[in-house]
Amino acid sequence: MHNVPEDPAAPFINKHNEAAALVQRMSLQEKAACASGKSFWNLQDCKRLDLPAVMITDGPHGLRKQASAGDHVGADKAIPATCFPTASALAASWDERLIAEVGVALGEQCVAENVVVLLGPGMNIKRHPLCGRNFEYFSEDPFLSGKMAAAIIKGIQSQGVGASIKHYAVNNQEQGRMYIDAIVDERALREIYLKGFEIAVREAQPWTVMCAYNRVNGTYCSDHDWLLNRVLRDEWGFKGLVMTDWGATNDRVKGVSAGLDLEMPASGGINDRLIERAIESGELAESVLDEIIVRNVSLSLCGRDLADQAVSVDQVAHHSLARKAAAQSAVLLKNDAGMLPISGEADIAVIGAFAKQPRYQGTGSSRVNTTQIDCAFDAIAAHHGGSGQIAYAAGYEPVHSEPDQRLIDEAVRVARNSALAIVFAGLPETYESEGFDRPHMDLPDQHNRLIQSVCGVNPNTVVVLCNGAPVSMPWVNEPRAILECYLGGQAGGSAAADLLFGAVNPSGKLAETFPLQQSDVPSDPWFPGAGRQVQYREGIYVGYRYFDTADKPTLFPFGHGLSYTQFEFSNLGIEKRGSDLMVTLDITNTGGVAGAEVVQLYVSALASDVHRPAQELKAFTKTFVDPGATERVELTLSRQGFEIFDPQEKCWIVEAGAYEVRIGSSSRDIRLRQTLNIESDDMVSDALRAVNFSLGSDGMQVSDEQFAGMLGRKLPEPESARPFHINSSLQELAQNSWLGKRIRARAFQQFTRSLNLDAAKMDATLLRMFESMIDDMPIRAFALFGQGKVDFNQLNALVAVLNHQYGRALGYLLKQAKRNREARL
Numbered sequence: 024m025h026n027v028p029e030d031p032a033a034p035f036i037n038k039h040n041e042a043a044a045l046v047q048r049m050s051l052q053e054k055a056a057c058a059s060g061k062s063f064w065n066l067q068d069c070k071r072l073d074l075p076a077v078m079i080t081d082g083p084h085g086l087r088k089q090a091s092a093g094d095h096v097g098a099d100k101a102i103p104a105t106c107f108p109t110a111s112a113l114a115a116s117w118d119e120r121l122i123a124e125v126g127v128a129l130g131e132q133c134v135a136e137n138v139v140v141l142l143g144p145g146m147n148i149k150r151h152p153l154c155g156r157n158f159e160y161f162s163e164d165p166f167l168s169g170k171m172a173a174a175i176i177k178g179i180q181s182q183g184v185g186a187s188i189k190h191y192a193v194n195n196q197e198q199g200r201m202y203i204d205a206i207v208d209e210r211a212l213r214e215i216y217l218k219g220f221e222i223a224v225r226e227a228q229p230w231t232v233m234c235a236y237n238r239v240n241g242t243y244c245s246d247h248d249w250l251l252n253r254v255l256r257d258e259w260g261f262k263g264l265v266m267t268d269w270g271a272t273n274d275r276v277k278g279v280s281a282g283l284d285l286e287m288p289a290s291g292g293i294n295d296r297l298i299e300r301a302i303e304s305g306e307l308a309e310s311v312l313d314e315i316i317v318r319n320v321s322l323s324l325c326g327r328d329l330a331d332q333a334v335s336v337d338q339v340a341h342h343s344l345a346r347k348a349a350a351q352s353a354v355l356l357k358n359d360a361g362m363l364p365i366s367g368e369a370d371i372a373v374i375g376a377f378a379k380q381p382r383y384q385g386t387g388s389s390r391v392n393t394t395q396i397d398c399a400f401d402a403i404a405a406h407h408g409g410s411g412q413i414a415y416a417a418g419y420e421p422v423h424s425e426p427d428q429r430l431i432d433e434a435v436r437v438a439r440n441s442a443l444a445i446v447f448a449g450l451p452e453t454y455e456s457e458g459f460d461r462p463h464m465d466l467p468d469q470h471n472r473l474i475q476s477v478c479g480v481n482p483n484t485v486v487v488l489c490n491g492a493p494v495s496m497p498w499v500n501e502p503r504a505i506l507e508c509y510l511g512g513q514a515g516g517s518a519a520a521d522l523l524f525g526a527v528n529p530s531g532k533l534a535e536t537f538p539l540q541q542s543d544v545p546s547d548p549w550f551p552g553a554g555r556q557v558q559y560r561e562g563i564y565v566g567y568r569y570f571d572t573a574d575k576p577t578l579f580p581f582g583h584g585l586s587y588t589q590f591e592f593s594n595l596g597i598e599k600r601g602s603d604l605m606v607t608l609d610i611t612n613t614g615g616v617a618g619a620e621v622v623q624l625y626v627s628a629l630a631s632d633v634h635r636p637a638q639e640l641k642a643f644t645k646t647f648v649d650p651g652a653t654e655r656v657e658l659t660l661s662r663q664g665f666e667i668f669d670p671q672e673k674c675w676i677v678e679a680g681a682y683e684v685r686i687g688s689s690s691r692d693i694r695l696r697q698t699l700n701i702e703s704d705d706m707v708s709d710a711l712r713a714v715n716f717s718l719g720s721d722g723m724q725v726s727d728e729q730f731a732g733m734l735g736r737k738l739p740e741p742e743s744a745r746p747f748h749i750n751s752s753l754q755e756l757a758q759n760s761w762l763g764k765r766i767r768a769r770a771f772q773q774f775t776r777s778l779n780l781d782a783a784k785m786d787a788t789l790l791r792m793f794e795s796m797i798d799d800m801p802i803r804a805f806a807l808f809g810q811g812k813v814d815f816n817q818l819n820a821l822v823a824v825l826n827h828q829y830g831r832a833l834g835y836l837l838k839q840a841k842r843n844r845e846a847r848l
Contacts, residue, residue: 031180032228032262035321042320045072046313051302054316055295058279059286066323077326083143083159084109084384084512085391086132104132105341105513106384106391110145111491112352112509114161114534117621118645119174125348126178128341133184134334139326140185140231146172146219149535150195150565151550153461158385158491158510162534163566163581165215166640169222176227183332185230185325188223190268192216192250194235197460198551201799202750204238204742207559208733213668214563221259230263230322234283236271241739243273251282264318270807276301284315291811338394342514349511349518355529355585362485362503364525364587365443368410372437373400374477375447376421382449382489383515386788387457393513399447402520414441422787424451424467431476439480445523446477449489458792460551464495464541474498487519493537496578525587530619530645532584532689536566539578545569545723555742560725562733564718567690568636573718582623582689588614588650592686592694604660608686608695612648619647622686624658626665629681629698632707634716635667638685665701669711670735676705710735746826749818754798760825771797814839
């Protein structure tokens with residue numbers, strides 16, 4: 024393992040001088056070529072300058088390196104690699120050291136496979152539980168997200184390879200993600216949706232940032248000068264390069280000016296030629312292009328050095344780490360009468376197909392080809408050791424989980440004849456995936472009926488959940504214990520058994536709120552938007568910031584998680600150390616077994632002139648304590664712990680006044696409090712003071728006038744689907760034009776054929792994901808993925824035909840014909 028450098032970006036930055044010298048020797052054509060990839064996973068090479076075509080590839084919870092040409096949706100099988108728990112699980116560990124360990128292992132996998140950048144972590148805020156890709160994201164809280172991301176980045180980059188935080192920014196849903204316009208006020212942007220990225224950049228300096236497909240307040244992220252240059256580079260001091268998500272380039276020339284360094288994948292030279300023409304015409308200065316190419320070449324030079332590192336990956340050690348991470352990340356939601364851990368020699372019924380066919384990761388670009396998979400049933404049998412009988416019933420079919428009374432009847436018979444029933448339930452792959460959002464928060468009806476039926480005949484029932492995001496639990500009062508394992512990676516089955524039998528004491532805490540019902544979610548009235556726009560009217564009131572402020576009941580609150588032991592908090596003290604506040608307390612394990620507690624520090628402004636959440640997480644630490652022992656805990660509060668963003672003054676401010684520091688085991692379980700007065704000369708602007716919210720228990724109420732006040736401008740009109748344009752989606756074409764319907768069908772056929780897939784034989788989840796991606800794909804993607812076969816003039820001509828503008832279509836085709844003649848000459 025490499026030592027963690029003082030500056031995590033140092034290996035990348037140290038290549039800049041060499042890269043600049045190489046760029047000075049490049050022709051305009053060579054520089055333009057280096058602005059995009061060479062292939063699906065490789066950067067552009069330059070053999071004349073001994074510059075290799077280095078490889079970047081998917082993560083974020085395991086290496087997904089494809090041996091063939093590749094795809095970005097997980098269709099083609101990758102080389103075997105350790106599949107760690109997904110981000111939704113890892114965040115529930117609240118353990119920065121553990122997350123860094125996982126990062127080191129991921130970095131080792133990259134070095135061994137000659138991969139210069141792992142495309143992860145994903146760190147978008149969980150605005151709504153239904154986002155289909157929430158399993159890839161850490162939390163609803165930006166502070167926790169930023170800290171988790173920084174930890175895994177440091178681990179990855181300690182091995183001399185780079186990380187890529189994604190998807191920057193405001194990519195909080197799958198529906199319409201390639202074109203949707205996220206309308207969000209600047210305070211919410213700064214305090215919620217950008218803050219996690221800011222923490223990760225300032226603390227860990229990832230080598231790369233991946234921009235999102237979507238628009239933010241009218242501008243595509245790939246063209247967004249404010250996001251990429253002014254905020255990311257000028258304010259946060261980002262030193263690395265910005266790349267697109269695959270096919271996210273909107274306007275390549277605008278992107279160069281806006282700070283977009285690398286287009287992925289290759290566009291077959293289409294955008295290279297646009298850059299060349301822009302420089303030749305004077306539209307774009309060559310010096311601006313030089314800046315981005317220096318960063319791209321620096322990354323290539325880092326990749327060139329990887330070949331000199333002979334590294335062999337210890338797959339056994341990585342699997343053990345995956346098991347440890349899964350166990351530390353699981354959350355014990357409920358444990359009535361000390362139902363767990365399991366003891367004695369009782370007969371056990373293990374029920375649920377996930378016990379033998381585990382659901383351990385999500386579908387899409389993060390899908391890992393595992394080195395091995397642990398089965399929970401086998402692990403339970405190993406722990407049980409032959410003492411008592413173990414019976415099994417499937418309870419449901421694991422792929423679709425369609426209603427089947429016969430399977431429930433079989434499970435009831437097995438449960439009735441056992442002293443204890445363990446039901447494995449959750450979300451099948453067809454319910455959550457990249458590419459589409461969930462339609463509701465419910466488990467499959469078969470799973471709900473199974474749990475209720477088993478609980479009806481056996482009061483000693485434990486439910487083990489396997490899912491990537493919060494679910495509703497109409498049966499929550501019926502089982503004695505509930506263990507949330509999320510998507511626990513390839514060792515999740517063994518980890519679940521370790522927890523059930525007490526070999527590991529649960530210590531996970533929810534990194535997101537589990538609402539009682541979907542309609543309680545503050546963003547629900549505006550998710551996933553209408554047409555081509557989604558409005559973030561709830562502002563800063565995301566997750567517990569809303570639930571705690573509105574005093575709204577939850578199923579399980581943010582930060583919740585039980586243990587097999589008990590902890591007592593005492594002796595809270597706060598003292599000033601330099602410019603920071605040092606918060607100290609004692610934590611005592613008053614139970615009989617060793618365990619870990621997550622100490623959570625929340626700050627509450629007791630008398631504010633502006634609307635603020637009731638409390639916000641500002642520090643945390645995970646502390647392991649032996650039974651009967653006491654550990655002293657220290658937490659640091661800096662100025663950032665009290666700041667809010669003033670959109671009118673465009674700066675962070677601290678209000679003077681009284682604040683309460685709250686120490687808790689969850690956001691709803693506050694154990695210690697202390698009030699302090701903060702002095703500040705910062706003034707609150709009239710515009711910020713004027714914004715207010717109605718946060719009643721009946722949900723968010725934000726009028727058009729209020730939202731316009733938050734935005735500080737007139738409410739933008741939603742974009743119409745007609746007339747068609749270069750960014751119209753194929754679904755919009757299909758719904759509004761007979762020709763568009765044929766184009767959409769042909770695109771799906773070509774897409775699956777290019778991946779050597781037969782739609783008739785395709786896995787149901789993969790088929791649904793492909794269909795959703797095709798529906799959301801903008802017309803311009805034909806040029807970006809066409810490898811030079813389709814030009815933008817041809818696409819503009821197609822758009823003109825769809826709009827019945829035949830003269831304009833002919834003009835574009837004649838323009839293209841002229842360019843083709845000039846190219847031949």
